[in-house]
Amino acid sequence: MKVSNTIVSICKTVIPEPVRALRRRYHLVKTPPIHGGSRLVSACRLLNWTAHELLNIDIGFRTQDRSRYVGQTRNRSSYLAYFQGEKDPEIQAFIRRNLGPGKVFVDVGANIGTYTVPAAKLVGDAGKVVAIEPHPAIFRLLEKNISLNRLQNVLPVRTAIGETNGNICIAFDRCNAGQTHVTGEADLTSNGESVPIARLDDLLIERGITEIDYLKIDVEGYEKFVLAGAQRIIAKSAAMIIQMELIHSHVARYGISCLEIAEILRTQYFVPYQLDKNGWACQLTEADLARDGEVFWSRKPIT
Numbered sequence: 001m002k003v004s005n006t007i008v009s010i011c012k013t014v015i016p017e018p019v020r021a022l023r024r025r026y027h028l029v030k031t032p033p034i035h036g037g038s039r040l041v042s043a044c045r046l047l048n049w050t051a052h053e054l055l056n057i058d059i060g061f062r063t064q065d066r067s068r069y070v071g072q073t074r075n076r077s078s079y080l081a082y083f084q085g086e087k088d089p090e091i092q093a094f095i096r097r098n099l100g101p102g103k104v105f106v107d108v109g110a111n112i113g114t115y116t117v118p119a120a121k122l123v124g125d126a127g128k129v130v131a132i133e134p135h136p137a138i139f140r141l142l143e144k145n146i147s148l149n150r151l152q153n154v155l156p157v158r159t160a161i162g163e164t165n166g167n168i169c170i171a172f173d174r175c176n177a178g179q180t181h182v183t184g185e186a187d188l189t190s191n192g193e194s195v196p197i198a199r200l201d202d203l204l205i206e207r208g209i210t211e212i213d214y215l216k217i218d219v220e221g222y223e224k225f226v227l228a229g230a231q232r233i234i235a236k237s238a239a240m241i242i243q244m245e246l247i248h249s250h251v252a253r254y255g256i257s258c259l260e261i262a263e264i265l266r267t268q269y270f271v272p273y274q275l276d277k278n279g280w281a282c283q284l285t286e287a288d289l290a291r292d293g294e295v296f297w298s299r300k301p302i303t
Helices: 002-014 017-025 039-055 076-084 089-098 116-123 136-148 200-206 223-228 231-236 248-252 258-266
Strands: 059-062 068-071 104-108 128-132 154-157 160-162 166-171 181-184 192-199 214-217 241-246 271-275 281-283 293-298
Touching: 017 039, 039 059, 039 076, 059 076, 068 076, 068 136, 089 116, 089 271, 104 116, 104 200, 116 128, 116 136, 128 200, 136 154, 160 166, 160 223, 192 200, 200 231, 214 223, 223 231, 223 258, 241 258, 248 258, 258 271
Parallel strands: 104 128, 104 214, 128 154, 160 192, 214 241
Antiparallel strands: 059 068, 166 181, 166 192, 241 293, 271 281, 271 293
């Protein structure tokens, strides 16, 4: 047993993590992405990703809808969009049914833009997308991807969103830059940075936006504070859909629970839904809310 553990330890030291990851990622070769392609094509894509990860350089790719992106290899959003051909296909199918020309989409925690870019194409020139991302390096990629896709209807904003205006500290996850989270004013470490923070109500009103149609929130557990600073826009947007990822361990870092967040929205007459694998919505029960997952909220029935 000691010899075996020693061998494993040596392998971990000598063999870089991206190379070791090939074993657990081999299933990506056997299951081609939704944009099609042979196993050989999938194998080449996997090797291309691994090479970029070893060199720690950004990777360029296209998704199923021919959108262009530059992403980080240490970023789960980039990883999923690159290998699947689309980030969260079932959610994208739902958004396509519920977002159209002239609508307003607000992306809180936009990452590199895997929701921003397709949403901007859906709402068209008459619509608007506000893409909000606090992480400085990711924000630069977000701006680059907006430019690569020649989107004129997207407003990128580099800030965190919460219940106050000012500055706050965010912490970075070295293994997944997309898992940046708010840590507080006095918790600045080597893996963190002080960034602006704004109330969503104030940010939107300053830009002449008084009503929105779709609000996506992905803030690694900080959802309660985003909602606290968005009460005016929520009250004025009667037909709004709110999408948020509720992960109990993320929410718990702020001393609250997912059920507490759910209650905030229920008091404003929102009903929770989840999606099936094809992106069709069905109403959630109390037991469903006790599990981690993406939840969709609406005051009117949705499908």
